Amino acid sequence: MSAQKDFSAKQILRELYSKNLELHRERERMHQILTQVAEVIFAVDDSYKITVFNSSAENVFKVKGSVVVGKPADKYIKLYFGNKDKLLKTKDYCFKDSLSKTFSNEEAQELGGKFRVKVLNSKGLLPLYFKLNYANIVFGPKDKECVISLSNITEEVELDKQKDEFISIASHELKTPISIVKTNLWMFKHLSKEVLEEKQTLFMREVDTGLERLSKIVNNLLDISRIEQGRFVLEEELADVDALIVSTIKSMEEVAIKKGLKVVYPNKKVGSMYVDKERFVEILENLLSNAVKYTEKGGIRINVFDEGKQIKVSVTDTGAGISEEEQKKLFKKFSRAQEGLKQHSLGASTGLGLYISKSILKEMKGDIGVMSKVGKGSTFWFSIPKSKIKRKDKTKKIRSSIITKSILA
Amino acid sequence: MSEEKKYKVLIVEDEEALRNVYTEYLRSEGFEVVEATNGEEAFEKIEQFDFDIMLLDIMLPKVDGLEVLKKVKSNIKLKDKKVLLLTALGRDSVIKEGFELGADGYLIKDQEDPETVKKNILKVLGS
Numbered sequence: 216m217s218a219q220k221d222f223s224a225k226q227i228l229r230e231l232y233s234k235n236l237e238l239h240r241e242r243e244r245m246h247q248i249l250t251q252v253a254e255v256i257f258a259v260d261d262s263y264k265i266t267v268f269n270s271s272a273e274n275v276f277k278v279k280g281s282v283v284v285g286k287p288a289d290k291y292i293k294l295y296f297g298n299k300d301k302l303l304k305t306k307d308y309c310f311k312d313s314l315s316k317t318f319s320n321e322e323a324q325e326l327g328g329k330f331r332v333k334v335l336n337s338k339g340l341l342p343l344y345f346k347l348n349y350a351n352i353v354f355g356p357k358d359k360e361c362v363i364s365l366s367n368i369t370e371e372v373e374l375d376k377q378k379d380e381f382i383s384i385a386s387h388e389l390k391t392p393i394s395i396v397k398t399n400l401w402m403f404k405h406l407s408k409e410v411l412e413e414k415q416t417l418f419m420r421e422v423d424t425g426l427e428r429l430s431k432i433v434n435n436l437l438d439i440s441r442i443e444q445g446r447f448v449l450e451e452e453l454a455d456v457d458a459l460i461v462s463t464i465k466s467m468e469e470v471a472i473k474k475g476l477k478v479v480y481p482n483k484k485v486g487s488m489y490v491d492k493e494r495f496v497e498i499l500e501n502l503l504s505n506a507v508k509y510t511e512k513g514g515i516r517i518n519v520f521d522e523g524k525q526i527k528v529s530v531t532d533t534g535a536g537i538s539e540e541e542q543k544k545l546f547k548k549f550s551r552a553q554e555g556l557k558q559h560s561l562g563a564s565t566g567l568g569l570y571i572s573k574s575i576l577k578e579m580k581g582d583i584g585v586m587s588k589v590g591k592g593s594t595f596w597f598s599i600p601k602s603k604i605k606r607k608d609k610t611k612k613i614r615s616s617i618i619t620k621s622i623l624a
Numbered sequence: 625m626s627e628e629k630k631y632k633v634l635i636v637e638d639e640e641a642l643r644n645v646y647t648e649y650l651r652s653e654g655f656e657v658v659e660a661t662n663g664e665e666a667f668e669k670i671e672q673f674d675f676d677i678m679l680l681d682i683m684l685p686k687v688d689g690l691e692v693l694k695k696v697k698s699n700i701k702l703k704d705k706k707v708l709l710l711t712a713l714g715r716d717s718v719i720k721e722g723f724e725l726g727a728d729g730y731l732i733k734d735q736e737d738p739e740t741v742k743k744n745i746l747k748v749l750g751s
Contacts, residue, residue: 390712394733395641401737402645446717
């Protein structure tokens, strides 16, 4: 066929007709998908007026598409996020590359990658959770649309809550018997100080070590549930960071030296700042004990850096190193779950340490990370914003009346 | 502890196995100790026993520790009495609540041995 030469009006018309039909079918198909899909879907133009509103959206927002199309989205679409149910407007996220300008750090963290929202309609705030996804479609410089979808994730959220509650209850129930054993054991030792034989003392020490381990695991689980349920509390006070670092290294040094490792103390100082001492020590202890655990020869070097607005602490080891793939998993919850509770010469671990450290640092508005190459050792670091004044008032009362306590083992 | 004064401690704790140790140890260290095993009993004891300091478990059967604390700190005659919270949970938002209600400190049960408990009692009492 000599199609390229056939330009008759009839032929063009026929072609146009069939293309048009195709287009029409395509539109109809898209329209059907859009309306039938279980997801709530709506879209706004560059002046945040509604352009698309599917039937799931009609059901959830309890308003007809014919009513809302062409109207300002924020008048009809009421979404809330976070623990405090803050209103989320389309203006806050549509056509934005980064959320940091619209939200405070805390809010941005709450939204995180999760974008978990609740919906308010004429019946009130729905007892449902949705995951919000959005995509910006740019046709031209002044012609753009933002398509938003909401998937119902209530079941997921509820399951997650139940799991957290279970962990919380289980670990709480474990805490009481642990305290009973610990306290009575202490009393037993107190009363039999002079009469115990050397061998008996040795066995007793093993009981202590085992209990300490059990206690630590349960505390880790409790911390996790606190973090997930937003019940985590920081207790900041003015602290000599250098002294804290030195005393933490000292408490870990013995084990390292026993393994034949060299321990190098920081050669700089950063001074004092407001920080939760107990949590600071916990994070550093965690990094140090990991370094000792995974290093067979060589040593561990601790450094501190004053970076103006923040301080940074790093722990460098000469261990096996961690592949990039593994590095990504390190700070996730139960990162070592696939290995189970692997036994080390230094005791079992839940693989929760780094996840907890990361969560604590998130509360402190700090950060944690790792640089490592397989065969070249690893450097774990964390940073905390410097603050000469108490950051927030929320824990003031606790801080001012806190009692000096023994540091968490 | 000071020789001239025998401090009076009211221990409110439902776990017998814990309460016994605290009581026995504190008595052996020269304290006068009265026990209550739940919140209701604590209400009775605070009327009868002129204590200097109360060791108060938060999670109690019947009336919880925070209720007992509220009652003590809102009573003109009792509000200057010292209260140390005992918690199994550790650092938690419930502690914050306790401080807001006027607690003088807290002790985490599985982290503080009886001797540390004693030291903290003396510290709060200012000896």
